[in-house]
Amino acid sequence: MTKPQMILGMHLGNGYGSQTSAWRSLNVDPANYASFDAQVRYAQAAERGKIAFLFLPDFPGLQADVDHEAPQITLDPMMTLAAIARATERIGLVATGSTTFNEPFNIARQFKALDVMSHGRAGWNAVTTSDPNAAANFGQGIAPRPQRYQRAHETIQIAQALWGSWQQDAWIKDQKTGRFAHPDKIQPINMQGEYVASRGPLPIPPSEQGQPVIFSAGGGANGLDLAGRYANGVIGATFTIADARKQRQAYRDAAARAGRNPDEIKFFAGVMPAIGKTKRAALDRRVQLGELTAASRVPYLGSMLNLQLDPDQLDQPLTPAQLAVAAPSPFDPRSPRALEVAREGWTIRDILAHGVIDYHPTPVGDASATADHMQEWFEAGACDGFWVSIDVNEDGIDTFVDEVVPILQDRGIYHHDYDGATLRDHLGAPAQYGLDPRLTDPTP
Structure with missing residues (x-):
């Protein structure tokens, strides 16, 4: 019987790395903040390591002391992933998109277009936004938490309904008969929530995985409920095995309460390795x-x-x-x-x-120190895998791929090649098109 295999994601941020001074590092082009070519290069390195997905956080505003630090986000996650999609073949492409300051039709259109462009590799990290500075960029204030999460539920449900509004067998494209599509299989959804609405349909056919995969990164009872209903991947933040186990189980329980199989939701702990020869x-x-x-x-x-x-x-x-x-x-x-x-x-x-103030645990030492940390957490049931945040992307991703990945492979806990072509394949997520029919009570 084969061992369980951990799933890995790779954090991509500002073109430099997760450390705020990465832009000053030796051999780093200080102009990489605006270089899509650099991001493509990093994505290709991650794909060489058979990484399941790239994860691009986002914040609709500026959060940095730009006197000395570079902002920790890409210029635009969707544009970045569009560039990466055309230069990669297998790696999944997950971007954060706020449910607070986006309309569901825009979200549905952008992510499904990316999904079609990438042949079924797109994922949407659906999050609420609670920062007043971000709200100010949209001329708004921050609504109370219950309202933000109600809007999030409505936005995800409408987006998924829009994704399914072009039915999977709707596209005929028969040049001889002149029939392009079945009009009765591309229909409006006419969904009206308390905060958002959309008529539809969305004129985009399915990708090879049907529609994008939902991720979640929120916490608390509201975040658990959101992830339990819709997510196949959870981006976690935890510092001990005990807490990670607790968080992972909480998400699995939330999925079960929503009528889903708990195995459908994968919990990814963060890790920020510091790797050197010694x-x-x-x-x-x-x-x-x-x-x-x-x-x-x-x-x-x-x-x-x-x-x-x-x-x-x-x-x-x-x-x-x-x-x-x-x-x-x-x-x-x-x-x-x-x-x-x-x-x-x-x-x-x-x-x-030692990274004691970093946002995730930092194993320090040679490649085996990082591999040991990851194996211990994974085999303890603390996570289904990791999202790896590299200090300096220019050399750090290659170091992780060339030195840590082979150790994990030799230990039998990480695959030697992709098992499929889509993000759903990489996550072991079930097929879904449109709304999940198991959610008998879709409105929280």
Whole structure:
């Protein structure tokens, strides 16, 4: 009996990498922020590693101290994935699209067009938006959470209905008889919700996977319900195996409550590897990337450890007196790991280089350190796979593909080639066209 196989996604952001100083890294073209060619190159490297999908977060606004940092998003995720679609063959293409500031017809049209263009590789990470700065870009305020999620349910349902409004056998394209399509199989949907509506139909035929796959990245009870009803992939944020298990099970339970098979929803834990020939080399790479930010992060590290830390101590370890009173903050789930690293005797600069303030766990060392972390989590039932966030894309994706992937393959927990051609194939997601008929109560 073959071992279960982990599924991997690759985070693509601003053309540099997940570290805010990646744009200054050696051999990185500082103009890559606006380079679609660079994004295509990174996507091709990920596809060489048989990565199941690319994941492009999005935020409809500016979130960066542009004095020293590059914004962490692409110029436009759909345009980026359109460019990538024409230069790749198998890798899935998942983009974030806000249900708060998009109309369902626009969402349905863009993602299904990408799905057809890519021959069935598109996915939509359907999220609500709660940032007032983003709302201001649309001349709006932020609605209360229940309203935002009600709109999200309506938007997803209408988009899926629009995707199915051109029936799968509607397109005749018979040149001899002159019949292009069955008009009775391309019909309006006439859906009206409390917040959004659409008449339809959407004049786009099905792709090789039928329609795009839904992803989710929201939390809380509302996010669980949304994912449980519609998602086949969940982009997670968790720092321990125990918490990841709990989150994964919560999403599986939500799918079961919606009348779906829990195996249809895959939970992806984040990982931000720091890879070098040795652990010291990996730390030095991160130290260089954190050159401009390390001092400013010292006070926050102190708050994580319930200490008053001074940037003047940056190149010194915590003193015995500090370690004696240090305690992890109950308000930051990264704090226990930060204290564990501090107790190993590293300098504060090296503690920060361990990624203790990063958004996901950071295994540090040679390729086997990352592979060990991923195997431990996967075999513990903490996730179905990972979305991998590389520090510097220019060389880091190739390093992951060339050094980590072969270890996972040798251990029998990662495939040697794609098992199919579509994103649904990669995720083991069932066929779906239009609304899911199992959702007997589609309105929450």
